[in-house]
Amino acid sequence: MTQRIVAFSVVASFKFWHVYSAVMHTNTGVPYELLTQEIFQQILNQKSVHNIDVKQNVVLVGKSANHQIDIYWEFEQAGIRYRTVVQAKDWSTPVNQGELIKFKGVLDDLPSQPRGIFVTRSRYQAGAAKFAREHGILLYVLRQEPDPPPPEPLKVTNVGYARIRIAGVTPGMHFILETTVFTPTFSDLSFVCDHDWLEGIKQGLGGDVAHEIVTKRFNHLPHEVLLYDQTGKQVGNLRELYVKLARDAGEQGCARKEVKHAFVEPTFIEIPGSSVSRVKVISLCVTMEVQKCVDSIIVPTNFVIFVLKSLDDGSVKRFRGLREPLPAPEQTRSNLEASRPT
Secondary structure, eight states: OHHHHHHHTTGGGOOOSSEEGGGGGOSSSHHHHHHHHHHHHHHTTSTTSEEEEEEEEEEEEOSSSEEEEEEEEEEEETTEEEEEEEEEEOOSSOBOHHHHHHHHHHHHHSTTOOEEEEEESSOBOHHHHHHHHHTTOEEEEEEEOOOOOOOOOOOOOTTOEEEEEEEEEOTTSOEEEEEEEEEEEEEEEEEEEOHHHHHHHHHHHOHHHHHHHHTOOOOSOGGGSEEEOTTSOEEEEHHHHHHHHHHHTOSSOEEEEEEEEEEEEEEEEEOTTOSSSEEEEEEEEEEEEEEEEEEEEEEOOSEEEEEEEETTTOOEEEEEEEEEOOOOHHHHHHHHHHHSOO
16 A cells, blocks of 8 residues: 555656657557656656666566566665556557456566556456456556647638737646637728819819719728829728727727728829729728627647546546657657656
């Protein structure tokens, strides 16, 4: 009983510094064994335990045969040396009783009667769990916590906009984002022409053309209505102006109202299909309404969470690590070693 407390009471206190998101999606077994080894290595880095040795994929000499061991570690507490053998199975199918019987046979054949721990990412059949309890083998399930589903894309209209802020962090270290989408609608648009410019049109092109300009109704999309300065340089479009008007109205949303905007600098608009290519305007008037919609979404971060569940006492512990691509096998050991904090 003492050994069990030493081995697992501090599981919640450490963090991974480098773990690999692909570790739960491979059947080679090697990355999963290394992940399991890293957990127990960190457990034994506590002050009250003198860590003697932690090995992965080692061959131990038994009384009747040699045995390939996934993870073997020794530690010492209060002058007593403890030996533990860990079997790690990166399986998607349940572990059956036969696997536990074989594991018990290995434990019995090894000198010093090491303690046995079995770890898998799937589950155990009822017969396997019963056999483990009867023979003092600790059973654990270690798997990656699923990421939240990807959020739906924000739906923003052609003249709308959105604001996003970080509202918090989930226990799994994913960002909680608060999204606020502003959806303005505009109708009944009209421009006020420059009086002197319009008089010049009357004199040069006639009253009918001037009347056509004054009574023009705009059915074009906002980005199609271009704005120019007096040199003929494009300085924007109606969509950009609509966005500014909506933001100036405040972020509380607004009821349907009439909005007027005066142009500070000489401004011309291009009217497709008109007798005059560009019209000098001094202001516009439009009916505007802004709808505000607030929502929250969860966005995965660069952290990955592994969950370790004990079938012995039902406890669940979570471990946080950095999500990284799975390295080449020859690099995995050195990366794990180099990642441990000094």
